[in-house]
Amino acid sequence: MISNEVIRRLQSILPPHCLLLVREDLKPFESDGLTAFRNTPDVVALPETEEQVRQVLAACRETGTPVVFRGAGTGVSGGALPVDGAVLLAMTKFNRILHIDPASRTARVQPGVRNLAISEAAAAYGLYYAPDPSSQIACTIGGNVAENSGGVHCLKYGLTVHNVLSIRVLTIEGEELVIGSEAMDSPGYDLSALMIGSEGMLAVTLEITVKLLPKPERTQVVLAAFDDVEKGGAAVGAIISGGILPAGLEMMDKLAIEAAEAYAHAGYPLDAEAILLVEVDGTQEEVSEDVMRVREVLLASGATEVRTARDEAEQKKFWAGRKAAFPAVGRLAPDYYCMDGTIPRKALPAVLRRIAELSVEYALPVANVFHAGDGNLHPLILYDANQPNAWQKAERLGADILELCVEHGGTITGEHGVGVEKINQMCVQFGSDELQAFHGVKACFDSDGLLNPGKAVPTLHRCAEYGAMHVPGGKLPFPELPRF
Amino acid sequence: MQKIAEIIRAAQTPLRIRAGGTKDWHGENIAGEVLDVSANTGIVSYEPGELVLTARCGTPLAEIEALLDRHGQMLAFEPPHYGTTSTLGGTLACGLSGPRRPYTGSARDFVLGMEILDGNGQHLKFGGQVIKNVAGYDVSRLMVGALGTLGVLLQASLKVLPKPQSEMTMQFECDETEALRRMNEWAGKPIPLSAGAWLSGVFTVRLSGAESSVHAAHNKLGGEVHEHGAEFWKGLRDHSAAFFQDEVPLWRLSLPSTTPALSLPGKQFINWGGAERWLKSDAPATEIRARAAAHVGHATLYSGDKTAGVFQPLPDALMKYHRRLKQQFDPRGILNAGRMYPGL
């Protein structure tokens, strides 16, 4: 529990409508986009000014109170899961776009600005912000910075770390740092690489300057259907080996197609085992050439149907289904658990085969949504949380899938972050020396461990326990974690 | 590698990391015994279909580029070669990128994973060999541009890209202000730009992409085709162009691309579509640094008297965190101590 002294200090800093203290108001903050992990916060602060943020952090530092940061709460790794005895600091009231400079192609924004709002505001200048996580309609740029979010266009345009020029952050020690700059590099160490994706463990972001790109002259989306998932996977490799760098290259399997179609009415072929969406962009001429080449490769790879979007509206529809694919599976089952492993593309057939076997073993359906271009898999495990033990089963299946990715030379998280969800798998991905180095980095910025404690990097003790328990299986790991 | 680790562990005094030795002049002059890492060579894996290459850091850049070239791929950050023996490790440690950088990304942007030896000789592996990976802090990218002060780079995995089908370099006669205006205006439009430079009244741009779109863009923009475009960009990239061949101190100013003409004494070669300005000038360091800072940029001394420091000084708060990171990765201050700033 949080002490009365802390509450009193927060009350002196924040007006009543910016401070939530009673259970009735707090409960809706108990989870972010990952509802399997829930923990009602002790207090929620919704500051409106930077000065309030500064004072809240000072109060936390002086009283040794942990802080968990939260944006729109759309994250799916539990990064914003409240921690006992901590202040949950939501940055959602900082939702202003401060400046768009079309000449230098930059936008300076507050952290609570929605990802998509930046592109909407920049559209007037023929510019846009490239990273587009599926939740871009709602997720905040501050959250994107914390998680180093990706999206469907990463292969060509990179992740958040490639598209943020500078951030102004506040450390728990009360220092304001400008990291990066509007120039293309800055003196000293590349702290922006460290900060971006640090999951709220190193500092809180106050302001972000992002790079804007010119909208391509033309984009075109080709949809290909396959009667076999592995053929689809092979087609992905063939496109890239053919020297084409698509802006987006996405794959969905049958279950995912069914759900996405029900929401978006995108005209996806419902009888296909897998579809590929290939987006090419560039100049008029380039796109025409690439579309021809892509079609040839797809047909040669055994596509049963290849369709080019007729117009922009149809392109949008093709994407709408894909972007809403996660929540749309809410139509197939009351709950889903979204995984985020990345694998070398060549391992795709083997990994998909094994996931299908695991799905049978655990008797839980798995819908696969896949950033095929960059090897980022999103298996969605469908379950019903109202059924006893269903979540535990889903969680174990998820762990098996992630470890399968590591086994094939991949990683446990491509863009969602570790949060609380994949913290055990960090022990599989990294050795104890690396984990210790991570703790060392953390200590450089937050020696008392007040920022988002218990997330992203496991303690060695925890890993020892996980390793010991991991072999026999069956037993529930980490009984101290909240679990539903 | 084992041997390098042992040397680090045994070292009582600072070590100076060196492989090809083409960038000995870069950074502050430091003392210390040379830690030769040039034997740590070899391409570990390369699969064109994955767009990923992994190599040991002593591998010559030329070798890597030749291999990629055979498969129609490239290092898209167009790394400078300041000599024939430039290595992958030196390039990454210095964080150097060439003319293509504003349009495709920097050296750091293409790093996917790294293996290093820290200041205790401990072998650490960060990142991985896949294009998307957000597990753990991004220590691999932290190493890029750290000048070896946080660790000896052993092995790196890089994202590589297909080479453009065709390239074309065009030139226009115009003054600096007009060139800067065009560079920024064009960069905001869907034009397949891959480099933009200006030197003494001549504005030079490069287009890269499908042949048809390069030609279409040329038709739209005009300009006289440069017959030896590749040589031009190489001269700028590797500092072999005539501009760089004199004794006047060389400065690199990194600025927002829209920064207006600087009117500092000396001559300038503008690169990176306005964001990188090479300056040959005898002006005092304080004046050059103040001008760069006024435009929220920074200035680095590439050649000349280093008494005023090579790199733009950091604000105190930022320096505090730099010191802590150094302390973390190299607590005994063994690795390239002082190469970037005193105490790092």
Add this chain to the structure above:
Amino acid sequence: MQTNLSKSFRNSSDGQEADSILRACVHCGFCLATCPTYQILGDELDSPRGRIYLMKQMLEGAVVTQKTLKHLDRCLTCRNCETTCPSGVQYGKLIDIGRKFAEQNVSRPLGQKLQRKALAKFLPQTKLFGSTLKLGRMAKPFLPDSLANKIPSVNTVQSHLATKHSRKMIALAGCVQPALAPQINAAATRVMDAIGINLITASNAGCCGAVSFHLNFQEDGLDAMRRNIDAWWPHIEAGAEAIVMTASGCGATVKEYGHYLKNDPAYAEKAARVSALTRDLSEVLLQEEATLRIWLANRGPKDTRRVSFHSPCTLQHGQKITGVVEALLTVAGHTLLPVSETNLCCGSAGTYSLLEPEISTQLRDRKLGHLNQSEPEVIATANIGCLTHLQSGTSTSVRHWVELL
């Protein structure tokens, strides 16, 4: 989403419905993006997802207070979130249940109670509202701005004598519209007449029930619905093709009669039939597009304008009709101007502008900023509530789109 509703509630009709709606929600948070109150306040509790959570804990038996009620009250019921929701959560239905439950379990301050009751009882009565409005207009010069802005100026109506056509459709007179803007239904009658359809009004029909229902006098609302069904039934039996709505707010409600009255054995079937027959005026005209085009061509060009169109939430989110009015205005020769944030509510939302003036005014001004961006000659909309609310904040004329045909 996992649910654990109290046993007794779960077995009720509301309970079953609420449970299935709640379980469809996967907590993705997409709805935050398009929720007007969240855009302004930046507080999860004023977002659809936050309200769903507040309702969930309430329906699961947690003790709730005026805090929950406040956040439910602040919802505009614009249902923008439903359009955004990929999981198909029927938020509108859930908040009806939640509001009813909250009203029964949380007591309001007396002042609020009286204000809401007055509105619920008074607004739906066309005659009473009409005469009060006249009084208000006379007193307008003497009223403070805040109140005076809410009183629309007088509109004169040219009455049209409809010729006899064999095709008939029923028009809903509505409650506040006849007094505030009688010219709307007159224009609708004129256009329908021109394309060969008689628009008739049932004498006993009145308010669609939305006003009382959404102020949580749900029984009063249901009574109004039953009364309308009774009034329309003879005409339906006599072969009226459709029930035509000139206010999209009423349309969204009448299209849900079947849902609202599903547990009333005497009315369930009729209500479903009424809902099935209900069309927004734009839907009817779209269906009759060919005839409409002939009429427009024969009539020759009328004064064409530069128009910004505001699609009411009840049209685009409630009835999921998009692009139709815009197309009709274009067919009639007007120039449609680009408008940003078209999905966002104008803040009118029935009685919301009176109960939550601060948020409502912020939303109105934000909306007017977008609508006036391209300097239109006229702003068109499709609902009387939006029309009067928007007009109270701008000198640009705000009209129902059918008046421009």
